[in-house]
Amino acid sequence: MLLTWIAEVADEPLVLEPADRQVEWETNTWWLSAEVEDRRSLSVSEVVTAFERTASALRARIRELGFPGVATFYVWHDDVAGQLRCSTGSVPPDELPFGGSYVPSYDLGSVVEGFLADSSPGVITLSDSDELQNSEQIEAEPEIAAFPVWVSSVGPASPGSDLSARTRRGGR
Numbered sequence: 001m002l003l004t005w006i007a008e009v010a011d012e013p014l015v016l017e018p019a020d021r022q023v024e025w026e027t028n029t030w031w032l033s034a035e036v037e038d039r040r041s042l043s044v045s046e047v048v049t050a051f052e053r054t055a056s057a058l059r060a061r062i063r064e065l066g067f068p069g070v071a072t073f074y075v076w077h078d079d080v081a082g083q084l085r086c087s088t089g090s091v092p093p094d095e096l097p098f099g100g101s102y103v104p105s106y107d108l109g110s111v112v113e114g115f116l117a118d119s120s121p122g123v124i125t126l127s128d129s130d131e132l133q134n135s136e137q138i139e140a141e142p143e144i145a146a147f148p149v150w151v152s153s154v155g156p157a158s159p160g161s162d163l164s165a166r167t168r169r170g171g172r
Contacts, residue, residue: 001038002032002033002038002042002050002084003042003046003047005030006032006047006050006051006054006086007050007053007054007057009054009058009086010053010057010058010061011057012030013027013028014027014028014058014061014065014088015027015028016065016067016069016071016089016090017090018069018090018091021089021091021097024087024088024089024090025089025097028087028088028089029085029087030085030086031078031081031083031085032083032084032086033082033084039115039116039117039118040116042116044113044116045109047084047112047115047116048109048112051075051086051112051150052108054073054086055073055152058071058088058154059073059152059154059155062154062155062156063156067090067155067156068156068157069090069156069157070090070091070092070153070155070157070158071088071089071090071091071153071154071155071158072088072091072093072096072151072152072153072154072155072158073086073087073088073151073152073154074086074087074088074093074096074104074149074150074151074152075149075150076102076111076147076148076149076150077111077112077114077115077118077147079114079118082118083115084111084112084115090155092158093151093153096151098149100144100146100147101145101146101147102146102147102148102149103146103147103148103149104149104151105148105149105150105151106150106151107148107150108150110148111148111149111150
């Protein structure tokens with residue numbers, strides 16, 4: 001089912017409205033999940049190929065719509081929710097609408113691998129070494145490490161920029 005849902009993203013409603021990024025986010029963002037058994041039956045390459053096909057279909061669709069600007073299709077693993085998420089926005093890869101730190105990447109395999117390897121999707125456990133030592137640590141907001149986000153330029157004016165080691169802050 002996951003591969004079907006990924007393919008269907010290319011045909012879902014699509015809004016590219018640089019003046020209203022909230023409408024873009026609400027319309028273009030998809031949450032994709034799979035049961036543990038389904039995850040085990042899929043390979044990283046199958047899922048990567050499905051997302052690459054979707055990006056290609058979105059690129060053609062955006063061209064047909066006549067949208068002249070920058071557009072990025074992007075995918076990330078939300079490990080808290082146990083989902084792969086994807087969206088399309090009228091922004092370059094280094095300006096995605098996340099509230100936390102992220103690292104734009106061209107390596108979709110590592111994003112998908114983390115999702116497929118998650119044996120307890122949506123469940124966060126603390127190991128003994130992660131237990132909090134005192135109440136001050138409980139009150140302090142933990143710093144969240146930058147997470148990888150696969151990016152694919154799908155707009156005609158999208159730059160082919162070098163994203164190798166840049167990290168951005170942006171609204172997750």
